[in-house]
Amino acid sequence: MDRIRIRGGKPIDGRIVIGGAKNAALPLLTASLLTDETLVLTNLPRLADITTLTHLLVQHGVSVTMNGAEAGEERGHVLELSARRIASTTAPYDLVRKMRASILVLGPLLARCGEARVSLPGGCAIGPRPVDLHLKGMERLGATVELRQGYIHASAPKGLVGSEVVFPIVSVGATENLMMAATLAEGETTLVNAAREPEIVDLARCLAAMGAEIDGAGSDRIRIRGVKRLRGTRHRVIPDRIETGTYMMAAAITGGAVELLGAEHEAVAAVARALEGAGVEVSETPRGIHVRRRNGRLTGVDVMTEPFPGFPTDLQAQMMAAMATADGAAMITETIFENRFMHVPELCRMGANINVHGASAMVRGVPKLTGAPVMATDPRASVSLVLAGLAAEGETVVNRVYHLDRGYEQLEEKLAACGADIERLVGD
Numbered sequence: 001m002d003r004i005r006i007r008g009g010k011p012i013d014g015r016i017v018i019g020g021a022k023n024a025a026l027p028l029l030t031a032s033l034l035t036d037e038t039l040v041l042t043n044l045p046r047l048a049d050i051t052t053l054t055h056l057l058v059q060h061g062v063s064v065t066m067n068g069a070e071a072g073e074e075r076g077h078v079l080e081l082s083a084r085r086i087a088s089t090t091a092p093y094d095l096v097r098k099m100r101a102s103i104l105v106l107g108p109l110l111a112r113c114g115e116a117r118v119s120l121p122g123g124c125a126i127g128p129r130p131v132d133l134h135l136k137g138m139e140r141l142g143a144t145v146e147l148r149q150g151y152i153h154a155s156a157p158k159g160l161v162g163s164e165v166v167f168p169i170v171s172v173g174a175t176e177n178l179m180m181a182a183t184l185a186e187g188e189t190t191l192v193n194a195a196r197e198p199e200i201v202d203l204a205r206c207l208a209a210m211g212a213e214i215d216g217a218g219s220d221r222i223r224i225r226g227v228k229r230l231r232g233t234r235h236r237v238i239p240d241r242i243e244t245g246t247y248m249m250a251a252a253i254t255g256g257a258v259e260l261l262g263a264e265h266e267a268v269a270a271v272a273r274a275l276e277g278a279g280v281e282v283s284e285t286p287r288g289i290h291v292r293r294r295n296g297r298l299t300g301v302d303v304m305t306e307p308f309p310g311f312p313t314d315l316q317a318q319m320m321a322a323m324a325t326a327d328g329a330a331m332i333t334e335t336i337f338e339n340r341f342m343h344v345p346e347l348c349r350m351g352a353n354i355n356v357h358g359a360s361a362m363v364r365g366v367p368k369l370t371g372a373p374v375m376a377t378d379p380r381a382s383v384s385l386v387l388a389g390l391a392a393e394g395e396t397v398v399n400r401v402y403h404l405d406r407g408y409e410q411l412e413e414k415l416a417a418c419g420a421d422i423e424r425l426v427g428d
């Protein structure tokens with residue numbers, strides 16, 4: 001298995017092109033199931049999760065054609081997806097277990113075919129992650145949902161019917177699944193306490209271009225008027241705000257300066273506020289965002305994860321790595337997932353001083369981290385160890401690199417181009 005080796009202590013300095021957002025791309029790919037016409041997605045990141053979901057779509061009968069980077073500004077991959085005929089409405093365990101986002105085929109299949117059989121995703125490294133809100137939402141739209149032998153069996157032979165769906169807690173995935181299902185339902189659906197993430201807005205924009213009637217995406221109340229059919233379109237995926245935030249932290253932790261090309265400030269405003277409080281300058285440039293640590297060490301700041309527009313859970317581990325070297329203490333509270341502190345023991349092995357009390361971690365900054373062999377079990381925890389390694393004295397080897405490959409495109413190339421001493425050690 002591949003590993004990443006980092007020799008720390010060099011400030012990150014230069015420019016990094018931000019790729020398309022993984023978490024926007026995944027629901028957009030499943031939206032291809034809603035139409036018998038071709039959906040073309042551009043600016044897709046080249047990531048293992050995208051490949052996994054593509055395999056699932058092919059299994060449902062979607063024909064997927066891959067095109068290279070486009071001319072001009074278009075740098076990402078381009079996929080053409082045509083679900084002319086749905087060959088199977090079953091999402092099997094072997095594919096779903098590789099990636100939880102596979103649950104996002106449920107809404108589109110149910111809406112288009114009146115039935116879907118999707119393996120129940122199990123727990124994962126960051127918590128039990130139930131899908132009850134997705135299922136209750138589909139029932140509100142008139143589907144019958146049963147759980148048998150590890151599978152969700154959902155059916156609505158006469159089609160879905162619009163309704164009001166009130167989410168008791170904010171869920172990105174459930175909002176996306178229900179929004180897609182409602183586009184082909186009869187009548188109007190209102191999603192109340194909907195997620196407001198930029199990825200939801202991007203999905204709504206694509207669905208609207210496909211002919212869906214959607215108002216209010218980006219607010220906590222989304223209204224969808226069902227239409228008889230959707231058509232194909234061409235859609236460009238938004239820049240990845242989590243990749244953006246990760247490189248903002250890389251500049252912060254190493255005392256460097258980077259310009260993140262294509263990054264959108266509004267999508268990382270909460271992250272910029274937190275970093276500014278810690279002594280980092282964040283400014284908008286004509287081409288993206290510029291991030292530079294002011295002289296001296298970072299200052300400890302408290303951070304609490306929240307649904308958008310709050311500080312994202314997907315940047316909590318990276319922020320913790322940065323705070324591990326700050327002057328003073330930082331309380332980091334995780335409110336979205338119950339088990340998202342697996343990076344803590346690994347950061348401590350690198351000399352960090354962190355104590356977890358329930359949902360909060362008290363980080364007492366130390367002047368220097370030291371390199372060590374480390375590993376983690378999800379993309380964000382893994383990248384936090386890479387960041388810590390960039391700032392640490394000596395050599396860090398991050399194992400289980402496939403987690404990084406799920407979430408970060410060309411991580412080591414992008415960092416090395418900015419002066420980091422980082423390389424991939426290719427294993428068996």
Ligand code: EPZ
Pocket residue numbers: 023024026101127128129130131132133134135169170171172173174313314336337338379380407
């Ligand atoms: C999305 O996951 C992202 N994944 C996650 O990205 C991200 O961490 C998360 O949103 C929160 O921002 C994708 O977009 C593919 P949720 P999702 O439903 O949709 C609970 C990454 O590293 N919940 O908003 O699965 C759930 O357990 C990742 O890229 C229920 O209780 O997250 C959690 O505590 C991992 N019942 C909370 O809601 C449900 O039916 C928010 O989860 C659904 C969710």
